[in-house]
Amino acid sequence: MTNFQLISDNLKEEKIEFEILWIGQSELFYKGIESTLIDKYWQFLLLNDGSLTKQLQLLKNKKIKRKLLEESPINFTTSFISYLTQPIKIPIIQRNIFLYSNEVEPLIYATSWWSENTINSFFLDKEQPIWSNLAQLKIEFYRDLRKILLINSKSLEKQFNKKGPFWSRYYLIWYNNFPITIIFEIFSPIIKV
Structure with a gap:
């Protein structure tokens, strides 16, 4: 079972089921993706390693807000725990959120997995998106993009x-040569409107 299959199976348990239509591997991230599959707008959003929150604020000309759907310790299969604990130390907290520019339609659905021992070090304000918190800390971090996917989800x-x-993607965030979280994001088409 692949690492991404483990993430996919976990999300099904969270009632976010989806069908994978296309998967882009990391070698595409540096040379770009064919414009017949994905236009430059989406390539910019998906491949960019800057702050997604800031990009969304610029695109929507509104402050981006986070709605926490759930934050809880994970209780998953042995294989999923095994995958997560390779980069993230246990015990692990899972966060499910939506990002909004208004209170009506979400722009992003995201799930992230954090070590319970470090999550509070990186969230000064849990009401704000991850990137807002990291910016407040004024730390350098690295986004290690693993896959870009095109999915269907009822x-x-x-x-x-x-x-x-x-469109969706999953990646690790590294700080001081250590991974601090794994994030899976799914983008609403409304972002481009």
């Missing part, structure tokens, strides 16, 4: 109030 079509497919 459950997210309802949440986003838009038909799929949806």
